[in-house]
Amino acid sequence: MLKLVSIHTSYNNIKALKGIDIEVNKGEIVCLIGSNGAGKTTTLLTISGILKPDSGDIIFEGKSLKNISPHSIVNRGICQVPEGRRIFPRLTVLENLEMGAYSVNSKYQISNFKNNIEKVFSLFPILKERIKQHGGTLSGGEQQMLAIGRALMANPKLLLLDEPSLGLAPIMVSKIFRTIKEINEEGVTILLVEQNAKAALRLSHRGYVLENGAIKLHGSGEDLLHNEDVKNAYLGE
Amino acid sequence: MLLQQLINGLTLGGVYAIIAIGYTMVYGILELINFAHGEIYMLGAYLAIIFLGLFTAMGLTAASIPIALILTAILTIIFCSAYGFTIEKVAYKPLRNAPRLSPLISAIGVSIFLQNYVMLTQGATDKVFPHRFGEAGFQFMDVNVTYLQALIILVSGLLMFFLHLFIHKTRMGKAMRATAQDKTMAALVGINVDNIISATFIIGAGLAAVAGIMVASYYGLVNYFIGYIAGIKAFTAAVLGGIGNIPGAMLGGIILGLVESTGSAYISSEYKDAYAFIILIIILLIKPSGILGKTTEEKV
Ligand SMILES: Nc1ncnc2c1ncn2[C@@H]1O[C@H](COP(=O)(O)OP(=O)(O)OP(=O)(O)O)[C@@H](O)[C@H]1O
Ligand SMILES: [Mg+2]
Numbered sequence: 435m436l437k438l439v440s441i442h443t444s445y446n447n448i449k450a451l452k453g454i455d456i457e458v459n460k461g462e463i464v465c466l467i468g469s470n471g472a473g474k475t476t477t478l479l480t481i482s483g484i485l486k487p488d489s490g491d492i493i494f495e496g497k498s499l500k501n502i503s504p505h506s507i508v509n510r511g512i513c514q515v516p517e518g519r520r521i522f523p524r525l526t527v528l529e530n531l532e533m534g535a536y537s538v539n540s541k542y543q544i545s546n547f548k549n550n551i552e553k554v555f556s557l558f559p560i561l562k563e564r565i566k567q568h569g570g571t572l573s574g575g576e577q578q579m580l581a582i583g584r585a586l587m588a589n590p591k592l593l594l595l596d597e598p599s600l601g602l603a604p605i606m607v608s609k610i611f612r613t614i615k616e617i618n619e620e621g622v623t624i625l626l627v628e629q630n631a632k633a634a635l636r637l638s639h640r641g642y643v644l645e646n647g648a649i650k651l652h653g654s655g656e657d658l659l660h661n662e663d664v665k666n667a668y669l670g671e
Numbered sequence: 672m673l674l675q676q677l678i679n680g681l682t683l684g685g686v687y688a689i690i691a692i693g694y695t696m697v698y699g700i701l702e703l704i705n706f707a708h709g710e711i712y713m714l715g716a717y718l719a720i721i722f723l724g725l726f727t728a729m730g731l732t733a734a735s736i737p738i739a740l741i742l743t744a745i746l747t748i749i750f751c752s753a754y755g756f757t758i759e760k761v762a763y764k765p766l767r768n769a770p771r772l773s774p775l776i777s778a779i780g781v782s783i784f785l786q787n788y789v790m791l792t793q794g795a796t797d798k799v800f801p802h803r804f805g806e807a808g809f810q811f812m813d814v815n816v817t818y819l820q821a822l823i824i825l826v827s828g829l830l831m832f833f834l835h836l837f838i839h840k841t842r843m844g845k846a847m848r849a850t851a852q853d854k855t856m857a858a859l860v861g862i863n864v865d866n867i868i869s870a871t872f873i874i875g876a877g878l879a880a881v882a883g884i885m886v887a888s889y890y891g892l893v894n895y896f897i898g899y900i901a902g903i904k905a906f907t908a909a910v911l912g913g914i915g916n917i918p919g920a921m922l923g924g925i926i927l928g929l930v931e932s933t934g935s936a937y938i939s940s941e942y943k944d945a946y947a948f949i950i951l952i953i954i955l956l957i958k959p960s961g962i963l964g965k966t967t968e969e970k971v
Contacts, residue, residue, distance in 0.1 A: 484855055508861030520856040522849045533849045536842070537861030588861065 435460040435623055436481070436512075436592055441490035443473075443480045450476040452647040453490070458592065458625050463618050465626040465634040465655070467668055468644035474627040475517045477644070478594045481625075482514045483507045494592070508537045511591035515598060517627075519581040523570025527561055530569045530580055534587030547587075554583035557613055575606040582613065592623045599630050611637055631668040635659045643668070674814045676932045682820045682889070684928020685827030690882045690905035691912070691920035692834065693875030699851040699915040700871050701767075703774050707758055707781035709902020711751050711876045714785065715883025716893040717793055718747040724801045732802065740802075748880045755876025756869055764865075782898075789895040797892045804888060823885045830878060831921050838917060847871060851915070900944060907951040913964020922962060926950075 436458040443451040450473045458464045466474050479485045481492060483504040492499040499507055513534075522530050531554060535547050555562040558579040564572060572580060578598060585593055595614065599607040611633055618624050628634035635641050635655040643651040643664060651661065658664050690712055697705045722743040726732050732739040762781045766774040808817035838844040850857040850867045858864050886901070887893050908927045912919025927947060934946045954961065 482859055484858065503863070504858035505861045505863045508859065514859050516856065516859060520853055520859075522852045522856065524852055525845065525849060529845055529849075532842075532845060533857075533860045533862070536846060584860065 435495060436625070437493040438477075438481070439491045439493065441477070441480060441492065442488040443476055443485050444488055445476075450647050451480065451487070454644075454647070454649055456625075456642055456649070458623060460623055461618075461621070462639045463614070463624045463626060463637055465628055465638040465641045466644055467628060467631045467634060467641060467664075469667070472644040473647040474644055475596055476647075478514060478516070478596050478625070478627060481507075481594060482512060505537070508588060511589075512594065513585040513588045513590035513592075514594040515581045515585045515596060517596040517600075519574075519577045521569035521572065521577045521580055521584075523568065525569055526566050527569060527572070527580060528565045530584050531561075531587050534584030537588050546589075550587050550589065554586055557586075557616070558583055575602050578602060578606070578610065582610070582617075586617065586622075590622055592625065593617065594625050594627075596627045597629060598626070599628065599633070607633070631664070632659070635664075672936070673933070674812060676936045677929065678811070678814055678816055678820060678824075680929035680932035681925065682823050682928070683931060684925035685824050686882045686885055686889075686924075687901075687905050687908045687927050688921045688924025689827050689830055689878045690901060691908035691924045692831070692917060693879050694906055694909040695912070695915055695917055695920040696847075696871050696875050698909070699917075700847070700854075700868055701763070701774070702771070703763065703778065704906065705763075705875075706775070706778040706902065707762070707785060708875065708879060709898035709900075709905065710782050710785035711755055711758075711898070712879040712883045712886075712901050712905075713789065713893070713895065713898030714754060715747050715751045715880035716887035716897060717789060717798065717883075717895075718750050718880070719743050719884040719887050720798050720800055720893065722746045727801050736802065744881065744884055747884055748877045751876045751880030751883070752873040755872040755879075759869060759872040764868075782902075786895050786898065793895065795895065797894045800887045800891045800893070802888065803891065819889060823889060826881065826885065830881065834874070834878075834917070843867075843870065904944075904947045907947045907954075910961055911950060911954050913961030916961065916963045919961055919963035 438454055438456040441451055441454045442449065454477060456466070466477060468474050476485060480487050483499060483502055494510060494512060522533060525533065531551055535550065538546060560576060561579055561583055564576065569577065569580060582598065598610050598614070602610065607630065614624060614626065615637060626634055626638065635658050638655040641652065641655050641658045642649050643658065651658065651664065653661070690708070693708050694705060697703055697708070723732065723739060726739040726743060758781055762777045763774050766777055804817065804819040806817055808815055808820070838848060846857065846862045847867055847870065849860070850862060850864055854864055857867070886897070904927060905924065908923035909920045910923070911926060912921070912923030927950060930950060931943060931946050935943045
């Protein structure tokens, strides 16, 4: 479904990605783990078209995403829950969700919007109670739920999640992971970036380990969980 | 006497407010003080004179003044919006990732260019608005309100009302607010940020055009320099209300108009143009974020 071919991305002169190959198949949960500064966020921002790669290609459903602007990439079905959630602080919860549906509004009917918003509210009932509250006044966990809900409003084919568990209480973390599984079971393909490597690998069909802007290892979630290097470096065992 | 000044102030204030909205909307999205915005207002005044002059020559004004004025307004708004759109594409968009000072300098350049362009093509002397509205009006609580004043207050009020509805109720208005708050995230939900920025310039320029038409008809005289003074006053109004904040620009404009008219009546009309600067200095000293502005820690 998604294929990154030898992607190089840099910030001014700093080379952040040095030739990355990643493949995500339809229906999978694939996770990308790595230490701080490895290039995980850079990878997701490059897929979404926010950063332009210096070289390499990204193929989604058989078509290149080269020189495609970020909003058109969303229209093709790739949505992102970015690092730091990036809720629109002075839009209400409802308006944030409406913005999530921005790319589909023109194509589908109101009923689609209503279905999606009901689905989001059944995943995260608290959002329904906060519907008129400004996004910026939500708690961190609520913002994370809103960020995921907002991305789901667009009927994504592929969902990119950048550290969805960051800064959340353990109960919230397990809720978010359960939700990711549910979303995947409903047919959404997922590329997940996580610091919480153990939980992420357990959840994922396959995983990639990123180190210094290059893929160091990849394999099934199960294999990586039992890999000695991964255990030492990322699972703290 | 006071009530009379309040009516005069409201007339002026409405005009300042709708110019100030253009400053504040562009600032809200690009964090750019669009120094060329006052020049759009000046172009609006000139274009109105040119189009109405044309309609007068064609005999349309003699046939129906309202139709001639409405057509003039429509054409002026279209032309000014086209200027606003083009200025953004030519002078600001190529500098979007440049250091912050660069687009600011570019804006000053556009402003100087437009002033000289109008001076060269239209002459350096005052131009006269082709239609005199006269003093006809009505009594309102012992005060004379001319029909033109009432029209200006009504039009600026309606424009502000509809802009507010647009920003808060329409899909595009919400996308504008989202873009102002976080451009990257706006792109990640599928908003075409370039289109939103263009729309912002088009709306701002259209409002400035209306302000230009109203001032040209109110004072009857314009010159190529009016955009500079009005620009500074509207900028002051935007800062007074809290730059980036649309209701703030409306409030700031009206306060500035009221201060100017009461100040001219009770203190001295010699300082008519100085009140804006005094207000600007006071607000920068006391509350730089403006009346409705957020404190600076909350960026975006
Ligand atoms: N805007 C930027 N300008 C310059 N360098 C950047 C920028 N953003 C990231 N980098 C650098 O690129 C490298 C990769 O950063 P990236 O944000 O992709 O890491 P990450 O794997 O997501 O890390 P973390 O787990 O801490 O979020 C880092 O060395 C970082 O310093
Ligand atoms: Mg990151």
